[in-house]
Amino acid sequence: MPAKPQASFKPRKRPVQARSEATVSALFEASIQVLLGVGYRKFTTTRVAERAGVSVGSLYQYFPNRQALITAVIERYLEGLRATIEQRCRELCGHTLDRQITGLVDAAITAKWAHIEVSRALHEPLADIGGTELVTASAIKTAGVVAEVLRSCADASFRDVDRLSLLMVISCSALLQAAVTDETGALDRESVRTHMRAMVLGYLHEMRADQSQAAAE
Amino acid sequence: MPAKPQASFKPRKRPVQARSEATVSALFEASIQVLLGVGYRKFTTTRVAERAGVSVGSLYQYFPNRQALITAVIERYLEGLRATIEQRCRELCGHTLDRQITGLVDAAITAKWAHIEVSRALHEPLADIGGTELVTASAIKTAGVVAEVLRSCADASFRDVDRLSLLMVISCSALLQAAVTDETGALDRESVRTHMRAMVLGYLHEMRADQSQAAAE
DNA sequence: ACCTGAACACCGTTCAAGT
DNA sequence: ACCTGAACACCGTTCAAGT
Numbered sequence: 001m002p003a004k005p006q007a008s009f010k011p012r013k014r015p016v017q018a019r020s021e022a023t024v025s026a027l028f029e030a031s032i033q034v035l036l037g038v039g040y041r042k043f044t045t046t047r048v049a050e051r052a053g054v055s056v057g058s059l060y061q062y063f064p065n066r067q068a069l070i071t072a073v074i075e076r077y078l079e080g081l082r083a084t085i086e087q088r089c090r091e092l093c094g095h096t097l098d099r100q101i102t103g104l105v106d107a108a109i110t111a112k113w114a115h116i117e118v119s120r121a122l123h124e125p126l127a128d129i130g131g132t133e134l135v136t137a138s139a140i141k142t143a144g145v146v147a148e149v150l151r152s153c154a155d156a157s158f159r160d161v162d163r164l165s166l167l168m169v170i171s172c173s174a175l176l177q178a179a180v181t182d183e184t185g186a187l188d189r190e191s192v193r194t195h196m197r198a199m200v201l202g203y204l205h206e207m208r209a210d211q212s213q214a215a216a217e
Numbered sequence: 218m219p220a221k222p223q224a225s226f227k228p229r230k231r232p233v234q235a236r237s238e239a240t241v242s243a244l245f246e247a248s249i250q251v252l253l254g255v256g257y258r259k260f261t262t263t264r265v266a267e268r269a270g271v272s273v274g275s276l277y278q279y280f281p282n283r284q285a286l287i288t289a290v291i292e293r294y295l296e297g298l299r300a301t302i303e304q305r306c307r308e309l310c311g312h313t314l315d316r317q318i319t320g321l322v323d324a325a326i327t328a329k330w331a332h333i334e335v336s337r338a339l340h341e342p343l344a345d346i347g348g349t350e351l352v353t354a355s356a357i358k359t360a361g362v363v364a365e366v367l368r369s370c371a372d373a374s375f376r377d378v379d380r381l382s383l384l385m386v387i388s389c390s391a392l393l394q395a396a397v398t399d400e401t402g403a404l405d406r407e408s409v410r411t412h413m414r415a416m417v418l419g420y421l422h423e424m425r426a427d428q429s430q431a432a433a434e
Numbered sequence: 435a436c437c438t439g440a441a442c443a444c445c446g447t448t449c450a451a452g453t
Numbered sequence: 454a455c456c457t458g459a460a461c462a463c464c465g466t467t468c469a470a471g472t
Binding site: 261262263264273274277281282283 | 463465467
């Protein structure tokens with residue numbers, strides 16, 4: 001009886017020679033192609049290996065199982081998204097709240113839409129691998145940067161900035177994901193921009209610490 | 218060569234005899250049990266049939282494939298959730314905005330948390346079957362009721378109530394799903410309640426049509 | 435009208451044999 | 454150090470045979 005593979009979804013080994021690096025790159029590339037071409041239901045290790053021009057055995061030399069492969073693909077995507085957003089975020093330090101929020105919302109929307117097909121294609125595998133943890137981990141990091149931005153705000157200050165930023169990022173990314181996979185047409189890019197901005201601004205106004213709120217009581 | 222099953226994820230036939238109704242019920246029940254017990258990865262038709270005490274063949278008499286089964290299970294869940302929430306929504310007609318929002322948020326949270334284990338267990342299969350459509354369809358219906366409630370509001374009125382309600386419902390349900398599958402502890406029930414309320418109220422204040430906004434410019 | 439379960443195709447994963 | 458691909462276990466789905 002073969003030993004159960006179990007758990008560890010991390011790459012099996014680091015590529016140390018040029019040949020193996022090429023193999024891994026090809027597998028990543030092929031994974032995206034297969035996902036976009038035939039969807040996750042037909043995302044089989046054989047198919048990915050074939051598309052990458054290597055044997056299944058080679059695939060399993062670098063990824064202990066199918067999940068590890070898809071997880072790695074998703075991590076790459078999330079990292080790219082995060083880097084893009086965070087870079088634009090940092091440019092917003094010191095600006096007014098209105099400008100910061102407009103900028104943050106735009107950064108998130110632009111980044112997400114830049115690879116919208118991939119964003120869509122990854123939604124299903126994301127749930128399959130229990131990707132909430134990955135997404136949350138990514139959100140936590142982004143929230144850190146958002147918190148910095150809010151703390152530097154020229155015309156507003158907030159209580160509990162860290163928690164507030166996290167909730168904001170999580171809500172926005174959940175909304176973005178919904179928008180990207182939406183098929184009703186109600187969540188088109190510009191509607192999302194307008195409403196996300198209103199939602200975040202409204203939320204932050206409710207949470208401001210530096211002025212008597214204009215509560216609707 | 219056997220004919221391709223293809224597409225139609227609808228139940229294959231209506232149960233017309235007592236025996237078959239019992240079979241279908243058993244299959245639904247068994248599906249939930251299997252999902253809670255071993256998870257979606259091991260949600261196999263054989264296992265479900267076995268747990269239901271029938272043969273695989275019987276399962277395929279009522280559901281053309283695995284997806285049809287899981288789809289039916291999810292639809293049942295969504296319907297239940299929707300019914301519960303909408304019922305509580307209707308009781309909020311004519312109240313003040315603050316009371317309505319507090320009530321709506323509470324209704325959503327209470328309903329979602331009432332079967333939190335099932336909510337969690339269904340997240341993965343939901344993505345697998347492309348459940349965004351199902352969720353959106355459900356959201357559209359709920360948004361209709363929410364729009365009614367907002368139109369009846371005693372102390373506020375809004376532009377574009379339908380779109381606004383839809384965005385609200387979709388954002389909230391996305392946030393709820395994130396909260397329910399959260400593992401960091403940042404999205405506990407009470408935090409979600411507080412922040413969701415602030416977010417919705419803030420959003421609606423931004424969107425009010427009946428008063429000069431207290432914008433932070 | 436409904437149920438059964440052996441049978442088939444296909445996919446994930448391994449491992450002995452290669453270079 | 455890396456690659457290959459036949460082989461095995463397991464799962465979705467069918468269908469001829471039952472009651």
